[in-house]
Each structure stands twice: as structure tokens, then as C-alpha cells.
Amino acid sequence: MNQKKSTLPVTCPSCSSGLAVQSLICPNCATTVNGMFDLPELLMLNKDELTFIFQFVKNSGSLKEMSKEMGLSYPTIRNYLNDLIDKLNQLDHERE
């Protein structure tokens, strides 16, 4: 049976607020660290947004190269980047 790969939840399923990390575990020795840790802003992004950032870095920030690779027009890619910048600014603003 194929096990589905789980993704890190970043928003509360009940009230939609951003989640924080309370517990971390070492997969090697099972040591657990408890506390209250904020999730890094990049981890607050969804899978598509993270994939976009990954492609952006891989293409040295060239939107033209990205548009070729992804089969989308330059304005589409640029809009996606601008929306992502807005979202990161908003997350940043919410943290302050």
C-alpha cells in the first residue's frame, strides 16, 4: 500500500491562524525538544509557492528562463513573483 507523503501544516484547521512549532524530535535517537518556535516565513508558503522559489533560485533569478522552463509567459511569471513578494511582506508585517 502506498503511503501518502504528508505535508507540513502551516495554518490552524480550526481558526486558520498561523501555527507554531511546539515539539521537535531527532529521528536518530528520538530525543525530543519542547518549546515554542515560530515557523520560518518560507515554511508558511504553500507547495506551489515553494516550488516557484526553488525554480527561481535554480534559474539564478531569471524570469525569462523560468517562463521558458515552465511554459508560461513572462508577465504570468512576473505576476506570480509579485504576488509572492506581497504575501511575504504581509507575513513579515504580521510577525512584527
Place this chain on the structure above:
Amino acid sequence: MKENRNNIFIWLVNPFRFWGGSKLLTAGILVLLLHIPVGYFFGARFDGAIDMHISFDVSLLQVTTDVIIAWLSMALSFFVVAKLLNAPARFIDVAGATAVARIPLLLSVFPGYLFVPNAATVEEILALEGSDLYLLVAGSVILMVFVIWFFIVLFNAFKINTNLKRWKLATGFLLGVIVAEIVSLLLIRQVLEGIL
């Protein structure tokens, strides 16, 4: 952000998701060039940024002037509005998109030509009855479909090239279209009066 490039509906209403830059501009220039023979042979004039009229007696000079001014006024108007609203638009994309967006307007020549009423004046049109009236209604409905399609594509051209949202998008689009229409109507009249 995977997009289905085989989705024909997206290609029909928003090809700008996949095409931009020089490729879109080349396609746009081809669309503009096609206006000239179609307009000439089917007697259609594009005497305004959002206009298409069947007038039968059309010269090559008229249809060429119409198309160049209609397209340029729309492209420049959209670009200026985008810059005024601080949108990150590139002229090459806006120029290509506004030219490609004219495809429905170009295609509307065919139903416009086929369903043209057998009447020259408003009184004659109001006096139409029987099959002539049905043809007029059918032609109007088909033309309306092309007009709606044209405005959807034009709106998407503006939207994708400006990335504006909400009231800025709606206001910018309306302003761009109105300015383009006024400028093109005035320019076409001035230029053709100057030449002819």
C-alpha cells in the same frame, strides 16, 4: 503553478498566460496584417479601438489606417494607464496582447458580413419583417457573442500585463478602453481627412 497548456478554453480567452514578449508580438502583428485583406474584401472598417463596421466600400488605405491607429491607441492607452497605476507592464507585452486580443473582432467580420440587413436607414431596419427580421436578430446575437469574447480577451490582456487587483483593475481597464476609443476615433478622422 502547473498550467494545462492543452486547455483550449484558456487559449481562447487568455492566451497571454502562455505567450508573451516577442512571440506574442509576432502573432499580434500577423493578426493586424490579416485585418487588411479581411477588411478590404469584406468591406469592414475598424474605425475605432473597439469598432468593427460593415460599410462595403472600403479602400486599402482606410482599413490599414484604421487598424494601425486602433491598435496603437489601445496599446499606448493601456500602457500609460498601467504606468499611472504603478503596474509593472512592458510595452512589448501590452502591444502584443492588444493586437492578439483583436482576433474576435477580426472574426466578427464574417457574421457581420453574412447577416448584414437588407436595409440602409433606421426606418428601413425598423420596417423589417419575416425572414429579414429573423436574420437581423440572429446576426445581432452572433455578433454579440464575438463582442463579449473580444472584451473578455481584452480584459485578460490588461489584467495579466498590469497585475492590478480589484478597483484599480476595473477602473484602469475602463479608463484605458475609453481613452483608446476617443483617441482612435479622433486620430482616424484627422489622418484620413489629411490624406484623402
